[in-house]
Amino acid sequence: MLDEKLEPIYADVLRRNPGEEEFHQAVREVLDSLGAVIAKHPDYAEDALIERICEPERQIIFRVPWIDDKGRVQINRGFRVQFNSALGPYKGGIRFHPTVLLGTIKFLGFEQIFKNALTGMPIGGGKGGSDFDPKGRSEGEIMRFCQSFMTELARHLGEYTDVPAGDIGVGQREIGFMFGQYKRMTNRYESGVLTGKGLIWGGSRVRTEATGYGAVYFVDRMLKRRNQGLEGKKVLVSGAGNVAIYTIEKVRQLGGRVIACSDSDGYVVDDTGAGIDLELLKEIKEKQRGRVADYAAARGAGTTYVPGGRIWEVPADIAMPSATQNELNGQDARTLVKNGVVAVGEGANMPCTPDAVRVFLDAGVLFGPGKAANAGGVATSALEMQQNASRDSWTFEATEQRLATIMNGIHDRCAEMAEEYGAPGNYVLGANVAGFIRVAEAMRALGVV
């Protein structure tokens, strides 16, 4: 039930953003937590602070024309939603996926505001992307697409204005093509305009690993509060992209065993020895750009590949959904709880449906929401911006230490806020409230702008 003061705000969001279900879902989830805030601090309901947070500062939609390898003209749609700049320049990734619509980017941008606030770093929230499908495209096609995309986007960016990075479908290769085009257009080596860059051209150590590593630190800290640890735990990690791979790596470093991972075609169970063979998975995903089915075929005996199945049916202690939004529903959550899951950490953005989140919270499962648990990626982007601004390059150890400190800080802030607002152990409420208060305070200080 929504607080009665928040009901008309949500009704307005629905009316003014028709058909954007994912955006509605993301807003609803935050508003559900804000009832506790305005009950304690009614002033947060004044000055239309909540309404303002729900309205992007700027939304850019543009045509992206490019020529494929057969010489045919292709047209895609590009987006950049500059959602909130109260805390710093807009910051957030770019997603290339055929399902991307304006509502997708708005949900991601909205989440990003609170996530970025939670990191404690000076970054606002934004997100971008395109309905371009990189699957099956040659390197030349990807480059031409990235160049065309950046040709329009460049006029809206800048190290003090808006700083994109990667997301689904956009990794270091695509960031490189976009940075190259930006550099050519502006005739400036403005390193701080994009993050997720390669190490020798302005990138930061640990940025590649950061989202996965950070999510595992978060889960580990939740477990430690209950005097448990990752040691000996069986873990499911959905996905097989950047977040999943480095989640698997850190789980293993901390003594856990990842026994399954997946992609949109199916999942693989590898419950022998150390679990998923990380080196083989990296080779197939990062070098060959192959599929989980290729991993299963190469790994051979001892693995089971289940085409089209749901990874959440595999019994395990911990689940880390690290693929995409709404990939884990209420039924999946009930199956996980029945099989004895003790902790869930969202590596992806909004991977659990609201129904699933409710099931976990009601069952007393430790639940780390994406805006807190996966904030390590964007936090390390902010560290990359710091290094760019000071023309410095930090060691792996120093950077990872900063990441660990930031993740522990996020965890503790969420836990404290949950307690203060009457819902101890509820990290969803803690994350939403802590993120909201930081942004709302800054917005109030900056006046009606």
Ligand code: GLU
């Ligand atoms: N796309 C990532 C996220 O969802 C990282 C964004 C960034 O580094 O700017 O947080």
